[in-house]
Amino acid sequence: MKRSLYAIVFALLLFAGAPPVFAGDGTKIEAGIKMWLNNWHRDQPGFLGISSDSTMLLGPAVEAELGEQVFLEASYLFSTADYRFSETGDNVSRQDADIAVGYRVVPGFGLFAGYKHATFKWAATGIKETLSGPSLGLAGQARMDPWLTFYGRLLYLFTQFEQDEAGTVFQEDSPGWGFEFGLKYAFTRQFSGSIGYRYEENKGNKSDVTDAFSGLTFGAMLRF
Numbered sequence: 001m002k003r004s005l006y007a008i009v010f011a012l013l014l015f016a017g018a019p020p021v022f023a024g025d026g027t028k029i030e031a032g033i034k035m036w037l038n039n040w041h042r043d044q045p046g047f048l049g050i051s052s053d054s055t056m057l058l059g060p061a062v063e064a065e066l067g068e069q070v071f072l073e074a075s076y077l078f079s080t081a082d083y084r085f086s087e088t089g090d091n092v093s094r095q096d097a098d099i100a101v102g103y104r105v106v107p108g109f110g111l112f113a114g115y116k117h118a119t120f121k122w123a124a125t126g127i128k129e130t131l132s133g134p135s136l137g138l139a140g141q142a143r144m145d146p147w148l149t150f151y152g153r154l155l156y157l158f159t160q161f162e163q164d165e166a167g168t169v170f171q172e173d174s175p176g177w178g179f180e181f182g183l184k185y186a187f188t189r190q191f192s193g194s195i196g197y198r199y200e201e202n203k204g205n206k207s208d209v210t211d212a213f214s215g216l217t218f219g220a221m222l223r224f
């Protein structure tokens with residue numbers, strides 16, 4: 001799993017740090033910052049559901065269009081403050097890496113395949129949880145005017161959950177799904193901003209524990 005995370009981070013830094021290398025005919029590259037202001041709700045059989053305060057995930061992101069049909073997206077977000085569960089007093093930090101490669105079937109609509117790796121660390125107990133695995137999805141966009149674009153995406157997660165507590169490891173398949181939609185506005189030809197809403201959920205096949213994350217997204221991107 002660590003190798004997969006390193007590959008995601010390497011691809012992100014490669015595109016973000018050296019966009020001119022990939023800039024050719026038909027290639028468009030945007031690099032910037034993505035943010036997700038979200039809260040976490042966990043349902044566990046036999047217990048009352050718990051919800052966290054909202055926290056901001058923040059980090060670098062890259063979007064590339066390689067010609068008219070192939071596109072690539074990568075991001076590496078981390079929590080600027082811990083998730084805080086007032087019911088239990090727990091604080092949890094998070095790192096979240098995603099990468100996806102897609103193909104536009106028709107203008108404005110495409111299919112993509114990707115990989116997700118999220119890490120959660122519980123401050124008081126030192127428990128480390130990871131959620132990782134491939135994803136498949138649909139992505140679409142519709143231009144409202146020369147500067148404003150509506151975007152949306154729907155994905156399914158073929159993810160696995162792993163919990164490491166003092167060297168005792170628990171693993172289970174924990175598939176899920178998610179969606180995001182929003183608006184992107186081009187302030188200039190080189191700079192754009194976005195605002196949207198994102199939801200993700202996964203459920204363990206053995207434990208029946210459901211984790212759901214939801215909240216507003218923001219972005220600021222520069223085109224090269």
